[in-house]
Amino acid sequence: MTRILTLGLRAALFWLMTALVALAQTPIQDLLQTYQADVAKPSRKSIETVVDALIASGLPETRSVLSKWREKELYQRDEDGLFFFGEVAGQDIRLIDIATGQTVGAYDKKSVTQLKPNSGVRSVIATALVRYQLTDPDPAKRAEGLTAIERGAEASHLPALRASLDGETDAGLLGRKQRLERLLTIAYDDDSAARVAAIESFSKDLGVDARGALNPLLATTRKAATALPEGVNIARKVKPGSDDLDRDDAYALLVETGLAPALIPPSEQKEALIAHIENGQVAGFDVLNLNTDAARFDAYAALAATGAVRPTVTPAEVDAALASHVFYDQYLEPDAAVTGAAKKALLSIKTRVGLNQALDLGLDGLSLASIYFLAAIGLAITFGVMGVINMAHGEFIMMGAYTGYVVQQFIPNYTVSIIVALPLAFAVTFAAGVAMERLVIRWLYNRPLETLLATFGISIALQQLAKNIFGTQARPLTSPGWLDGALVLNDVVSISYIRIAIFVLGLIFLFLLLFILNKTRMGLEVRAVTQNPRMAASMGINPERVNMLTFGLGSGIAGIAGVAIGLYAKVTSELGADYIVQSFMTVVVGGVGNIWGALLGATMIGFLQKGIEWFNPSNTLAAQTYMIIFIIIFIQFRPKGIIALKGRAAGD
Template identity: 55%
Template sequence: MQHVLRIAITLAVSLFLTPAAQAQGVSLQDILQDHAEQIADPSRRTVGETLDALVSTGHPELPDFLTRWQNREAYQRDSDGLFVYVEDEDADPVVLLDISTGEAIGTAVSREVTQLRPNGGVRRVIGGALVQFQLAAEEPSTRLAALDAIADDPDESFLPLVEARLGVEEDPTILARLEVVLPGLVIAFAQDEQTRIDAIRTLDGNVSLDARATLNRLLSTRRYVAETLPDDANIATILEPGSSALSREDAYDMLVQAELAPPLISRAQQRDILAANVIDGRVGGIPVATLNTEAARDTAYAALVEADRALPIPAAAEIDAALSAHTFFDAYAEASQPVTTAARLTLDGIETRVGIYRFFDLSLDGISLASIYFLAAIGLAITFGVMGVINMAHGEFIMIGAYTGYVVQTLISDYTLSIAIALPLAFLVTFALGVLMERSVIRWLYHRPLETLLATFGISIALQQIIRQIFGTQARPFTPPDWLAGAVTINDVVSISSIRIAIFILGAIFFVMLWLILNRTRLGLEVRAVTQNPSMAASMGINPDRINMLTFGLGSGIAGVAGVAIGLFAQVTPDMGSNYIVQSFMTVVVGGVGNIFGTLIGAGMIGSLQKAIEWLNPTNTLAAQTYMILFVILFIQFRPRGMIALRGRAAGD
């Protein structure tokens, strides 16, 4: 610590010396040669003085040399002691580089140069010196790395440097980091109690992991046992043996470890002791053949205790007396009670806010999952509602849409452009397949639900096998562009991936488009007419077969678009559609068939409930699916037509 403190002081002095050093034209090589012996063979005890001297020069090339020295990338030429870098350390001979210009100055075989290899202690001291330079670096990432290093290995000498940086820093990300690192240093090293308390209060409302870690360190406790409570201890909790916080067994173990009570002897230990004291077929004068009951073994063991050949077994009354005669408590490692009180109050407020943010984060996850289910289910809701067809191949249309995106991306290297092309192309491909499927199979099976279900299930298997034959069974990469690869982070608690946001926006766009189509176009009018009463619609000149064909194609096309969106974050495999078909049906059933508002509500309920179940039981994701199916079964007992019931088709049927 003293060495690092001296380095901090000399760095401040160097700010005034730097112009002079540059004016004199002193090279870094000349400065290093003045301390060549100490640099070549440093020790933890002497390296601090060497660094003091180097930093005091304020040479602008020094930080790069210190970094390379710390990383064991610096060398010394044996012939003249010149410090150099090498171009390729694995080559032989190596190309030697000038430490100032980086230009080649010759070559040398491995035995002609010596690598500078400081040990771990020396490297830590060098790292402390580098922090001073890194905090003033122009690159924000370098300054941020310096603050991370300070937080990982805090030192009192860093306190004035961090305070000075806080006064001039403009980058908001680094400012947020400074506002946590500085209180941590003040709390750890300030001598005045009120100053530490004020630093703790500055963290109020800060939900970052660093802020919580700083406060948790202050509130760390150790468990003690004593005859009476010590006057100088900062007591956190007084424990009662037999409570949920401290069992009687654990409390007595503490007494034994503190040598305040004799140890308990288990039955197994008792048998081992008896076996070790068998003499001429007897233990304590009792024949071994008679030790076939616990009472006999207790008698033999008591004889060994009287002969001082075994430790006595504490009776229950003795255990109770020992526990009653001592006090068990948790004490803070921090000695100041006002400091721990302030830390506890601040942390409690932060945890309350963290709970609110976690609920918000869980809600975002639920909305994100709901948008995925909405995209996957909206096509199914349309075909199921208008045509009454249970399409078990709906998941395969999602899969085909994902593979369409993959194929487009293999042809177009620009990921953004490939997605822009894949979305409409996937709609057209799956729309055409849907129309083909409706014309060739579905149209002959209307009003025959069992046959329709079996036929579409067979088609789903056939489509999976076709895709396996074309693309194989391995997952295919469908890479999102860079602007979708990250996440929007509000704080250390709340974040959501950019892909999920994009899918939510895509779902909203499709919701608006479908609402406009169904409510503001002639096609939508005819779809609603066929949905409510197909016989009456036919009598009014509407062709129900044409509407059914277009509706099935529209639902299939939307599934293809959903496949492109889902493929950006899920594995593109031949059976990926089966992962969404169950959720799609649950969404449609809960929301109400044939109604986009019902599908939206159903997706929100299914997505939110699934995320809530996963949060309650995070170690078993399969349980969420099971509970969701049970929920749907119970739900349809009370609302068999879903949240928004469709009117008309039941009357028409």
């Protein structure tokens, strides 16, 4: 029995030694053993040799070794000096074979040594890992590496980024790498010529990251000296007492620099005078007379002359100190060629940014104009043909928006729901408009005041009805996914896809209405009634029928506008009230009853409002007020609008 146990122990020992020999002979283990001392106790100088050897080996375990080493998860077994990955397992450390990933066993913490590289060593390892990630066969991994550098760039990333450029096969990633390499060159390269070339390459670039890299190069610090120093990069001289440098701040800078004695604050002077009062006097001055700053200053000066307190600085001495020193702003960047190139590049970028901001403002104005046009085009038809001041027009917009919301409750597909909602909103508001014209408007023709009051009352009633049905809380009208986001031309100019869709919808209705009015029988009848209703009636046209259909058409278009507006605005009972004023202004400014006039009026009001908001972006209410004032003045000079219409609506 003893012999069998002995043989078993020998066999187990043999297999254990065989496993250890095999473990020690793995290529990655052999390489680590070659640099055992430098791996166990690395320094900033020795670590580069080890990392270069690991990378040059091409072994698949290299990346894991570097990552674990950096994260302090690399261990050395004390009994034989072999290296393993380690995991904490209670009071022990579970060692894992680097090559196979298999668990070797659990060891007491005292029998293994955890490798804890310092920050300098970890920085070198991190750079090597970045190089690995930037050359990873998976494009997604390379993109992740670029994103990581963009979020937290370091000087150590520049060599790795440059080394990865030649082997990059993805055109998109290559462009990102080249751009990022130029940005890092500006910040971290030691070659002045390379930095200047990189700066000049961004002179026409509108990217925020480019400005973020260039602006720090022009950062300055204010300094004072007896004379302008030589060999420093000076931005400009500053004169005390100017808008750029207050006299008090200038003297405080001299004191801070050690070029002038500190001023004695009035509070400290007062305390010193109080502390030296004797028999009602201070240095020969009666306390009762020390009721002005000048008197206290003289008393303090006399006290300082006795050596009892430290002397203060007189105004004349302050003037002399300021006159005998120079004040200047010094660039934090020492290279004048770099700051000169950065200044030129930023000036060029600023000009281009201004032009693109003007373009962006124009697109915003065009977008707002298309919204106003959609909201007002129905009113332009009804007001122009019928002469009816319909204060409930905004509520037809609101009804269209709520129609879209109801449709989406039954059709969850947002694209399909919008396609269904547009004609349904037209049908609902067309019917509501016809009903309103038959029940109310037809009895109030040629009575504008009564029409205004009646439609205003209907407006309030419709708002309350909407509150009773849908509540006061805003309801969502969700746009399809393909309308999410924005069309981005550059870092300055962008426009949302929803606004583009509204602009396209406005164009569609513009051409559709022009076709109806100019190419159809109904359009012919509408134009005839607009020009001369009596003559139209004598020709067999029914003016009442034309008025009814026209009012319904205008109301239906308002419903479609409500669906479009509801895609980006809050759908509430007050939705229409937010656009009724702009709709009337659009119609009046453009010219009553004219489609082209409504288009021009909407364009004028949209651009005007955006322009005023640009001058005063924090107060949109003031912008609308100024816009109304401008329009009132405009109407004084052109009461019939941009395009005057002849006929009944024009008062002929």
